Amino acid sequence: MTAEPVEITEDEPLWKIHNGDALEAYESWPTPNTIISDGAYGVGGFTGDPRTPENLGEWYRPHIEAWSKHATLGTTLWFWNTEVGWANVHPVLVANGWNYEFTNIWNKGVGQVAGNVNSKTIRRFPVVTEVCVFYTRTPRLPITPDSDELVHMKQWLLAEWVRSGLPRRAANEACGVKDAATRKYFDQGWLWYFPPVEVMMKLVAYANEHGKPEGAPYYSLDGQKPVTAEEWTSFRSVWNHEHGVTNVWERPSLRGQERYRGSMVRSAPRTYKPTAMSATHLNQKPLDLVERSIRACTQEGDVVWEPFGGLCTATLAAVNNNRQGYAAERDDAFYALAIERLQTQQTRLF
Template sequence: MLTPSPTTKGRGKPRTSNHIRKFSSPLALSGGKANIYFGDSLEFYDDWPTPTVIISDGAYGILGFNGDTPNPQHLKEWYLPHVEAWSRRASYQTTLWLWNTELGWATLHPLLEEYGWKFVALHVWDKGKAHIAGKNTSNLKHLPIVTEVCAQYVREPRISGKTIKEWLLDEWKRAGLKKSTANQAAGVKNAASRKYLDQGHLWYPPPPEAFERMVRFANEYGSPEGRPYFSLDGKRPISREEWLTLFPKFHPIQGWTNVWHRPPLKGKERVAKKKSAHLNQKPLDLTQLIIQLTSDPGDIVWEPFGGLFTGVLAAALLDRVGYGSEIDPEYYDLGAERLISGLTRC
């Protein structure tokens, strides 16, 4: 099948000369757990289910692939239509994992904040000295760089223009209740007054059970004139299930920190023909880690800049449902072959 001419919006012009694409698009594998599309992800976002995880590994501003920007200054323009689409399609349970260089991430951070993404943490992939082994570093004007970063972002929920933190305290005050009474309501010693209603760095949201008790208490003992309290629609109090949808999923894994000491890819792990097929292929184990941390089986994982579809493969292997796209026909074919091989062996 001859390669169609995909849109170049957002990714640069793909290499299409004399190339015959082996696989049709979209391609669904492993019972629909791995779904890949050939073309620009901007054309597919509205067709994909709402993501629980978005893994972004696009432009770095280093001319690393055909369509990358020549420097980080142009990254905002490159990513803007994608960030707009992610913001439109994501839910409050969505986590965005943004791979880039340190400077690339710093350049994109204001754009993400502008569109309502809240920074959670910065993770550093330390590839170690093996990453520069054999390379001539004598002409460098800085110490050799052996790291990439993966920034974690979530959506910032707002109710009536307030953050969750502000809304919790305002509703408690609106009910005419003392702050200290929240401990009795939540069934805790002092966590409600010191944590759940705190407005500083000590704040964290009450667990579902504690929140449910606080809502019940406020609507039973609060001022009758202001009822219902803790309501999203002004007609009834928010339910436990609705409360959970206001927060991203996160499942801590013991032993892991935000620094990932992991050698660069080599051997059978790196997809290659005569040489490495992709300059920036990510490790499957680190990709599985971020998916496990922020999703559950059956959840949707997006990989907008698929490359070799490491994210889609990791999602399918973890019983999630992956959706990815790639605009470069050579990468698309290699990624499809990798998926078929990787999922067949399981």
């Protein structure tokens, strides 16, 4: 069964689900502020999911390349998987310009395995966790406006200052500090700091006022004018801190009403025997955890991509928090359930 696609209108929360492979939809979606990836785990969980995790990097590669193509320096990524599944995909993410920030652990608790473990045959501690790994874009810029060579932002910051002919210590005068500017923003190692917008504008103004006139403009993206405050702000991803929340998420796995089945299953006659594909999604994520992720790294009105929709929990979380959700789902039954869910649950229910 295939539901009719829902078009975005000005009168409804912004969401759209593509019935097919996300690779077919990326070009038509607006630029993402964050991407919520909950695709293959390498456990044979659905048609097309590899039986083992060794080749997950290649499974994800075309998607990661597309994410990188359409991302900005401010785009972030939440990557859900098993520990070993993520380990196999991580090198592909890094190679495509994604910068590892931290790993979140979803601990489902002992109830996840209660009554389901044969203590006489199992040869490991029961696994009750998944990982959700957070990435930002590696900040790379063209070494010059007309160059195809990309360098890390910290190299670009220092190179432009050197090109202006100013001594490094002058950055401290530009920023009104004793030594912090040179030490923080021109460092080429792990102690480097991303200059806040107000600091960056001071460096830009000073370099263009006191630097060699023949080399101006300095810190320019187009060779015509210096970088603006709005442009610089867009280079850094959003982070909205929530006090008391750590990277260990204690949350029981979904049961009962919270596991979405849809009216097509709930109202079915007793003789109807739905398949796992039409009845429920075996790996449905808790709505509150996904909402937490989205609120942490986006603002209202921002765009959330959910390439592997399933029941489109991330899209629902986006809508409930006044963000725009764009998802894709290949399976017709899941697609129909997701459409119904978005039409009926555009508010927090649990």
